[in-house]
Amino acid sequence: MTLPKFDEYKERSYEENLHVLNQNKIDEYKFKWQEKVFSTHEFQKYSDPYNCSTETEMKYHEMIKDPNVKPQKVFTYLDEDYHLPLPIFEKKNKLASIRKLNACFEKLNINNIGSFKNDSTSVVHLFKSQENISGDEQWMTMHIVLDNSEYNEKSQILFKQECNLLSLRHNVTKNYLIVLPDVNNLQFNPYNIEDGDSTLGYEYGVEIDFGREETGEDSEELLNNLFKKWEKKKRRLLSFLMPPQGMKKTFVTFEIVSASEFEMDNLYIDFQIKISDDITVNGDRKGRTHVSKSSRTEDDDKWSYGHVLELELEYAIGIEISPLKIILEAISVDWWGRHRTEGYSCLTLTLEPGEYKQILSCSRPEELDIVEAESRRFFVGGCHLIKDLDVLINPQLHEANFRYVSSGKISVLWRTISQTQSSVSHTYLPDTSTDLLKGAEAVLKQYKKAKATLAAATKSLTKLEDQ
CATH class of the missing domain: 2.60.40.150 (C2 domain)
Structure with a gap:
C-alpha cells in the first residue's frame, strides 16, 4: 500500500485520494489450468538454450521466444515441473493385488499363451490395466508461487525465495480435486504469506471458477448456480480468529x-x-x-x-x-x-x-x-x-x-x-482507507495550526528585536 505524499494530497480532493488508495490495494492474477507463467529466474534460465536439457525445458525455451511472454511476480509450476511431491494414500488392497499378480504368473506358460483369454485373472487381462497390478492412481498438479527473490540490475538472481500460494492436485483416475489452501475471501479472511516465523507483508485470497459443459440440462445449471451462491455465503460467514500479538x-x-x-x-x-x-x-x-x-x-x-x-x-x-x-x-x-x-x-x-x-x-x-x-x-x-x-x-x-x-x-x-498474527496492519478492509485519510486530514489541520502559531511567535520576536 502506497500512501500519498503531502503535496499530492493537498492538490487532490478526498474522493480522488480515496481512489488512489483503492488502486494500490489489490493486484489480481488469473491463471488457467496448466498455464505456464515464468518467474524472472526461470525466464533468465530458459532464455539460454544451453541451460535446457530436457524436452520440457526446450519447450519453455521456445515459449519464451514469444515477445508477449514476460516474467511475473506470481508464476506457476506445472505437472511436468515436479515442483512438490504427490499426496500419499494407503493402499488397502495391496496384499490382494500381490496375490492376483502371483496367480497370474503361475498360469503363465509359454506353450499356451493364448489359452486363457477368457480368464478374469489372466496375464492378458492383467497387462491391459496397470491399476490391477499396483493400484496406482494418475495425478495432475499445478502450483501457484510468489517470487520474492532478490535480483540485480541485470535480472540476475542474488537471493532465491519462493513462497507457495496455492496447490492444485487433480486425481485423474477418480476425478476429484485437492485445493490447498481452501478458497477464501480477501476482505474477510485473507491468507498471510509467511517465511518461517516471519511474515512478508502480503495477503492474498483464492477464487476458483470451474468450467461447465454445455449439456443443456436446466437442473444441472440450477445446481451449479446454487453451489456458487452457497460458496459466496460461506466465505462471508467464515473468518479467521487471529491470536493476540506476540x-x-x-x-x-x-x-x-x-x-x-x-x-x-x-x-x-x-x-x-x-x-x-x-x-x-x-x-x-x-x-x-x-x-x-x-x-x-x-x-x-x-x-x-x-x-x-x-x-x-x-x-x-x-x-x-x-x-x-x-x-x-x-x-x-x-x-x-x-x-x-x-x-x-x-x-x-x-x-x-x-x-x-x-x-x-x-x-x-x-x-x-x-x-x-x-x-x-x-x-x-x-x-x-x-x-x-x-x-x-x-x-x-x-x-x-x-x-x-x-x-x-x-x-x-x-x-x-x-x-x-502478522505484524503488518490489514489494509484490505474497506474502512481502512477512509480512516487513514481522515487521520491525514486531522494531521494536516494540526500542522496548519502549529504553523500559524510559529508565525505569530516569530512576528512577536521580530518586534522585540527592533525595539
Missing part, C-alpha cells in the same frame, strides 16, 4: 486409529496428556476410547477405534516449548468385568506443523518373579505396579522393582497447524 496458536488433531497384537480381547485405550505450564490449553487432557472387539486381519487380530482428540494450544512466540507427552494405556475387560492393563506407551508429540503417523510399541510391567507374575495375571488379572505415570516419561529417574514385557502395538495419527 502469541502463537497451535491446533493439534490427534487420532487413536487402531491396536494390534494384544493377548486379550475387548480392548479400550486410556490416554493422558502432559503439557508444560507455559502453554494455555483448550481441550480434554485425559479420556478413553470405546471398547472394541477384535477383527481378524490377514496376519493378526486388530482393534479399530478412530477416536479423535482436538487440542488448541496458545503460547508466547520466542520461548522454547517442551513437546507434548501423551501416555497411552491399553486395557482389556474380561467376562468377569475385570479391567487389566495390557500395555503402556509414551509418545513425544512435536508441535511442528505437518501430518504424522506412528505405530507405538507397548509394554506392561510385571513382577520380577516370572512364576508369581504369570499366576497373578491368570487368576486376578495382574496388579497395578505403576502408581505414578510420570515413570513412563522419565524412567531413568525412578527406581523400579519390576520388569517390562513387550505386548501389542497402537497406531496413532496426528495433524498440527500453527497460526500467528
Whole structure:
C-alpha cells in the first residue's frame, strides 16, 4: 500500500485520494489450468538454450521466444515441473493385488499363451490395466508461487525465495480435486504469506471458477448456480480468529486409529496428556476410547477405534516449548468385568506443523518373579505396579522393582497447524482507507495550526528585536 505524499494530497480532493488508495490495494492474477507463467529466474534460465536439457525445458525455451511472454511476480509450476511431491494414500488392497499378480504368473506358460483369454485373472487381462497390478492412481498438479527473490540490475538472481500460494492436485483416475489452501475471501479472511516465523507483508485470497459443459440440462445449471451462491455465503460467514500479538496458536488433531497384537480381547485405550505450564490449553487432557472387539486381519487380530482428540494450544512466540507427552494405556475387560492393563506407551508429540503417523510399541510391567507374575495375571488379572505415570516419561529417574514385557502395538495419527498474527496492519478492509485519510486530514489541520502559531511567535520576536 502506497500512501500519498503531502503535496499530492493537498492538490487532490478526498474522493480522488480515496481512489488512489483503492488502486494500490489489490493486484489480481488469473491463471488457467496448466498455464505456464515464468518467474524472472526461470525466464533468465530458459532464455539460454544451453541451460535446457530436457524436452520440457526446450519447450519453455521456445515459449519464451514469444515477445508477449514476460516474467511475473506470481508464476506457476506445472505437472511436468515436479515442483512438490504427490499426496500419499494407503493402499488397502495391496496384499490382494500381490496375490492376483502371483496367480497370474503361475498360469503363465509359454506353450499356451493364448489359452486363457477368457480368464478374469489372466496375464492378458492383467497387462491391459496397470491399476490391477499396483493400484496406482494418475495425478495432475499445478502450483501457484510468489517470487520474492532478490535480483540485480541485470535480472540476475542474488537471493532465491519462493513462497507457495496455492496447490492444485487433480486425481485423474477418480476425478476429484485437492485445493490447498481452501478458497477464501480477501476482505474477510485473507491468507498471510509467511517465511518461517516471519511474515512478508502480503495477503492474498483464492477464487476458483470451474468450467461447465454445455449439456443443456436446466437442473444441472440450477445446481451449479446454487453451489456458487452457497460458496459466496460461506466465505462471508467464515473468518479467521487471529491470536493476540506476540502469541502463537497451535491446533493439534490427534487420532487413536487402531491396536494390534494384544493377548486379550475387548480392548479400550486410556490416554493422558502432559503439557508444560507455559502453554494455555483448550481441550480434554485425559479420556478413553470405546471398547472394541477384535477383527481378524490377514496376519493378526486388530482393534479399530478412530477416536479423535482436538487440542488448541496458545503460547508466547520466542520461548522454547517442551513437546507434548501423551501416555497411552491399553486395557482389556474380561467376562468377569475385570479391567487389566495390557500395555503402556509414551509418545513425544512435536508441535511442528505437518501430518504424522506412528505405530507405538507397548509394554506392561510385571513382577520380577516370572512364576508369581504369570499366576497373578491368570487368576486376578495382574496388579497395578505403576502408581505414578510420570515413570513412563522419565524412567531413568525412578527406581523400579519390576520388569517390562513387550505386548501389542497402537497406531496413532496426528495433524498440527500453527497460526500467528502478522505484524503488518490489514489494509484490505474497506474502512481502512477512509480512516487513514481522515487521520491525514486531522494531521494536516494540526500542522496548519502549529504553523500559524510559529508565525505569530516569530512576528512577536521580530518586534522585540527592533525595539
